[in-house]
Amino acid sequence: MHAELSDGYRCTTGVNLPTRLKKKFDMILSRERRMVKSVALHTIKPKPFSVWEVLIPIVFILGYMRSKEQREIFAQNLMFTKKMALEAAFEMLKKDRPKETVMRRIASETESLLSSIPNGVYSDAIRQQQIREVDLLIDHYCKLMRADGNDYAALVVNAYQTKTDYSDFQEKLMSAERMVTQAARETLGHQTDNEMAGRIETATEKIRRQEVETIYSTHSRD
Numbered sequence: 001m002h003a004e005l006s007d008g009y010r011c012t013t014g015v016n017l018p019t020r021l022k023k024k025f026d027m028i029l030s031r032e033r034r035m036v037k038s039v040a041l042h043t044i045k046p047k048p049f050s051v052w053e054v055l056i057p058i059v060f061i062l063g064y065m066r067s068k069e070q071r072e073i074f075a076q077n078l079m080f081t082k083k084m085a086l087e088a089a090f091e092m093l094k095k096d097r098p099k100e101t102v103m104r105r106i107a108s109e110t111e112s113l114l115s116s117i118p119n120g121v122y123s124d125a126i127r128q129q130q131i132r133e134v135d136l137l138i139d140h141y142c143k144l145m146r147a148d149g150n151d152y153a154a155l156v157v158n159a160y161q162t163k164t165d166y167s168d169f170q171e172k173l174m175s176a177e178r179m180v181t182q183a184a185r186e187t188l189g190h191q192t193d194n195e196m197a198g199r200i201e202t203a204t205e206k207i208r209r210q211e212v213e214t215i216y217s218t219h220s221r222d
Contacts, residue, residue, distance in 0.1 A: 018094060024145045024155065025090045031152045032086070035207065036078035040071040042203035043196065078200075081130050081180075084109075085137035092138070093145055099138060106134055123187040126180060133176040140169060153215045163216040170208050177204070 088102040110127045149155035160166035178201065185192045 021090065021093055021145060024149075025086065027152050027155065028086060028141060028144055029083070032079060032082045033075070035211075036075040036082070037071070038207050039078060039200060039203045040075045042207070043199045044071050044074055081133050082137060085134040086141050088134070089138045089141035089145060092142060102138070103131075103135065107131060121188065123183065125183040126187055129176070129180040129183045133173070133180055136172060136176050140173070153219050156215055157219045163212060166216070167212055170212060174201075174205060174208070177201075 084106060088106060091097055091102055092099060110131065114122055114124060114127055143159045144152075144155045147155045147159035149158050156166055160169065181197050181201065185194070185197065
């Protein structure tokens with residue numbers, strides 16, 4: 001089963017403003033990176049330090065770096081669909097390309113990835129759910145990049161007129177992400193770290209809800 005596409009849909013401002021568009025792209029990308037790093041910090045807890053790590057500085061430093069590296073890899077994995085969707089939305093705006101065109105490219109790229117990863121850890125079931133998530137995110141990012149604003153919060157408030165509107169989108173996104181996680185559970189079977197999956201979902205929901213409250217309590221529409 002393939003993801004449903006909005007055939008012919010174009011995300012365009014009607015005006016070629018590459019500099020402003022890139023600025024918005026960077027603002028959204030920075031926010032997504034902050035978000036996944038925050039989820040990583042809430043999800044991957046550092047192990048207690050041993051007496052040797054306390055007494056021998058180099059051991060402490062190396063242990064900290066391993067923990068930091070683990071979180072960075074974790075964050076990069078969470079960014080996979082977000083970055084893919086944001087780059088696609090940027091391409092649609094900058095080059096005035098229809099959504100169906102970028103979705104075909106994404107389908108092709110993820111299909112190539114599917115065949116390149118061994119041991120069946122990346123299945124077509126996961127891929128199809130990721131495509132659905134990307135489809136949803138592209139519309140969201142297009143909406144943000146078409147809005148006015150000098151920071152991420154302003155883009156959100158001008159793209160989503162009410163807190164309810166933005167919260168509704170967040171619920172749809174979390175639902176799409178849960179479907180990806182479920183596909184991964186079914187693919188990995190007994191290898192699934194269900195505790196970790198639960199921590200990711202809980203942390204993500206908490207951080208996003210806090211963000212919604214912060215944005216709409218401190219900003220009003222321009």
